[in-house]
Amino acid sequence: MTGFLQRPWIWAYLAAAAAFIATMYVSGGQGAGSLAYAALTFAAFAAIVGVGQMFVITLGPGNVDLSIPATMTLAGTLALKFMATDSSLILPGLGIALGVGLICGIVNFALILLLRIPPIIATLAASFLFQSVAIWSNRGLRIKPPAPLADFSTGGLPGLPNLALVAILIAIAAWVLLERGLAGRWILAIGQNARAAQLSGVPVNAVRFGVYVGSAVLAALTGFLLASFSGGANLNMGTEYMLMSIAVVVIGGSSIGGGSSNVPGIWGASLFMFLIVSMLNSYGLGAGVRLILTGCIIVTVVAFASKRSHSA
Amino acid sequence: MSRHTMLMGAVATFALCAAAPGFADTSGKRIALSNNYAGNSWRQAMLESWDKVAGAAVSDGVVAAADAFTTSENQATEQAAQIQNMILQGYDAIVINAASPTAVNGAVKEACDAGITVVSFDGIVTEPCAWRIAVDFKLMGREQVKFLAAKYPEGGNLLEIRGLAGVFVDDEISAGIHDEVSRSNFKIVGSVHGDWAQDVAQKAVAGILPSLPEITGVVTQGGDGYGTAQAIAATDRPMPTIVMGNRQDELAWWAEQKAANGYETTSLSIAPGVSTLAFWVAQQILDGKEVPHDLTVPFLTIEQDGLEAALETTPMGSVSNVEYNLDDALAVIDPAG
Numbered sequence: 001m002t003g004f005l006q007r008p009w010i011w012a013y014l015a016a017a018a019a020f021i022a023t024m025y026v027s028g029g030q031g032a033g034s035l036a037y038a039a040l041t042f043a044a045f046a047a048i049v050g051v052g053q054m055f056v057i058t059l060g061p062g063n064v065d066l067s068i069p070a071t072m073t074l075a076g077t078l079a080l081k082f083m084a085t086d087s088s089l090i091l092p093g094l095g096i097a098l099g100v101g102l103i104c105g106i107v108n109f110a111l112i113l114l115l116r117i118p119p120i121i122a123t124l125a126a127s128f129l130f131q132s133v134a135i136w137s138n139r140g141l142r143i144k145p146p147a148p149l150a151d152f153s154t155g156g157l158p159g160l161p162n163l164a165l166v167a168i169l170i171a172i173a174a175w176v177l178l179e180r181g182l183a184g185r186w187i188l189a190i191g192q193n194a195r196a197a198q199l200s201g202v203p204v205n206a207v208r209f210g211v212y213v214g215s216a217v218l219a220a221l222t223g224f225l226l227a228s229f230s231g232g233a234n235l236n237m238g239t240e241y242m243l244m245s246i247a248v249v250v251i252g253g254s255s256i257g258g259g260s261s262n263v264p265g266i267w268g269a270s271l272f273m274f275l276i277v278s279m280l281n282s283y284g285l286g287a288g289v290r291l292i293l294t295g296c297i298i299v300t301v302v303a304f305a306s307k308r309s310h311s312a
Numbered sequence: 313m314s315r316h317t318m319l320m321g322a323v324a325t326f327a328l329c330a331a332a333p334g335f336a337d338t339s340g341k342r343i344a345l346s347n348n349y350a351g352n353s354w355r356q357a358m359l360e361s362w363d364k365v366a367g368a369a370v371s372d373g374v375v376a377a378a379d380a381f382t383t384s385e386n387q388a389t390e391q392a393a394q395i396q397n398m399i400l401q402g403y404d405a406i407v408i409n410a411a412s413p414t415a416v417n418g419a420v421k422e423a424c425d426a427g428i429t430v431v432s433f434d435g436i437v438t439e440p441c442a443w444r445i446a447v448d449f450k451l452m453g454r455e456q457v458k459f460l461a462a463k464y465p466e467g468g469n470l471l472e473i474r475g476l477a478g479v480f481v482d483d484e485i486s487a488g489i490h491d492e493v494s495r496s497n498f499k500i501v502g503s504v505h506g507d508w509a510q511d512v513a514q515k516a517v518a519g520i521l522p523s524l525p526e527i528t529g530v531v532t533q534g535g536d537g538y539g540t541a542q543a544i545a546a547t548d549r550p551m552p553t554i555v556m557g558n559r560q561d562e563l564a565w566w567a568e569q570k571a572a573n574g575y576e577t578t579s580l581s582i583a584p585g586v587s588t589l590a591f592w593v594a595q596q597i598l599d600g601k602e603v604p605h606d607l608t609v610p611f612l613t614i615e616q617d618g619l620e621a622a623l624e625t626t627p628m629g630s631v632s633n634v635e636y637n638l639d640d641a642l643a644v645i646d647p648a649g
Contacts, residue, residue: 023522023523024523026523027522027523027524030522031521031522031523032522034521034522034547035519035522035523038518038519038521038522038543038546039519041518042515042518042519128384131351135350135351135356139353139356139360141353141356141627141628141629141630142353142510142559142560142561142628142629142630143628143629144561144629154542154546226511229511230510230511230514230539230542231510231538231539231542231561232510232561232629234352234353234509234510234511235351235352235353236351236352236509237509237511239507240507240512274515274519275519277516277519278519278520278522278523281502281503281504281516281519281520282502282520282523284502284503287474287477287478287505288477288478291477
């Protein structure tokens with residue numbers, strides 16, 4: 001039991017469960033199923049971008065991808081414009097979204113490596129570029145997704161939305177990569193000490209390249225799914241995922257300084273981030289109080305999670 | 313009476329203001345649009361309307377220039393610098409959609425002191441020397457509740473979708489809603505922030521729905537009605553009456569429901585073409601017309617009968633729009649004066 005409690009990610013799940021129970025207390029127990037279903041659906045978006053951001057943050061201090069919202073917007077906009085509600089173009093449309101992610105990742109890393117710009121500045125600067133292309137390409141018009149794609153993204157098995165299924169599969173793949181794969185060891189090694197990793201033969205730049213491209217591709221996939229889910233791409237659709245992607249990494253118990261990460265925490269934190277807002281909305285609190293409480297609760301959870309991981 | 317109003321009377325079939333060239337009084341004048349933000353479909357439509365109407369006015373010789381400038385970062389400091397550049401460039405009038413009601417007042421005052429006419433709209437400025445074409449946001453909230461009260465005189469439960477927390481517009485619309493609700497049989501049982509975006513509203517509504525009793529109506533702020541409908545449709549609840557905000561996806565959904573089950577609601581918002589109203593007001597002031605400093609933007613309301621017609625003229629994925637002509641501008645100016 002103590003070993004279990006020492007896992008840094010357990011606190012995110014405990015907090016999510018507490019928020020769930022508190023919401024159910026207001027509703028008198030009704031709607032538990034639909035709240036859980038909604039939480040799984042919306043947490044899926046945060047979980048996918050969170051996994052990408054986690055790998056970037058693992059690379060060590062200063063590494064963070066701030067271009068996630070713009071990449072999401074650009075991928076969603078271009079893919080939905082290309083498909084133009086035609087069902088036969090869904091797979092090429094997905095290809096376009098992932099291709100946009102690939103290009104965005106390459107641009108990010110090119111700025112970081114070739115121009116030696118710090119990642120925070122580089123990804124922020126690139127995001128202006130991506131956002132401008134998105135505005136220019138479609139002038140903010142919302143084009144509907146093809147019907148089968150909309151049905152897929154809003155549908156699901158009983159109790160398990162399709163989106164959650166996709167996000168869980170991605171999380172499992174990320175877990176295998178991080179915990180069992182050689183690449184995962186390399187990423188952790190770079191985050192712990194980049195110089196030592198390089199001297200011991202880790203291909204540092206190749207790994208960093210892969211991580212930034214991976215983050216952008218996952219952001220692009222999220223943008224594609226979110227646009228399909230909500231009936232079209234918005235120019236400002238990714239805005240909340242800038243902080244959300246970082247928050248789920250930290251609340252999930254990964255070290256913000258890099259070098260120590262875990263995947264299960266991403267899902268716990270994503271569920272928590274949705275449920276905390278639902279809980280505070282259900283209690284009818286004003287926006288000011290809600291934001292203050294959200295901040296306090298996040299600080300508390302992070303404090304617990306980091307304390308445990310240090311003592312472990 | 314200025315010269316062109318006489319001309320207007322002479323041309324009996326005066327339908328398009330752009331069709332009447334030769335307004336000698338302003339043909340040498342240059343007007344600039346200072347816009348603080350372009351990152352959503354409403355602002356994009358606003359800029360397009362400006363290009364269309366002001367561009368036509370330029371080619372017809374009504375004014376010499378009507379250039380649009382947008383700041384990249386939605387910052388008041390950046391917009392103040394932009395206004396100072398416009399002063400140096402010698403524009404005769406500056407039309408502003410401001411990032412802040414007070415933060416660009418200094419630059420606006422400088423423009424006034426340089427003899428430049430300043431007309432603010434939508435995002436207005438409080439500097440007294442400028443003209444204001446303001447939106448009565450409180451009334452926008454009231455109108456929604458009035459519509460629902462007429463439809464459900466016995467009252468019921470309402471869900472309120474708010475905008476972006478901490479923004480003046482959100483507080484005003486919400487105040488209007490709550491004020492009117494207190495005089496009706498309705499009760500607001502839940503309130504979430506949808507940030508005027510369909511995906512954010514969808515998420516927020518999905519989160520609060522399980523804890524709510526049955527809902528009769530949903531009051532919104534525009535840009536959030538479709539997301540709300542999606543979130544409710546994903547549950548087994550009966551669909552409440554959701555007041556829409558003139559977005560094409562909202563109208564398309566409403567038309568679909570209307571065809572399927574006779575769904576009834578209303579839709580109201582400010583047309584992005586309000587930029588063209590501001591253009592004509594600026595042109596009239598340059599022309600020497602006495603214009604009161606505080607004007608109000610008319611709402612663009614879409615009702616059950618006009619739905620199909622409105623949907624047809626709204627571009628896919630955009631927002632319902634009207635462009636104003638000189639007659640419309642005079643109609644807004646005169647009842648106020």
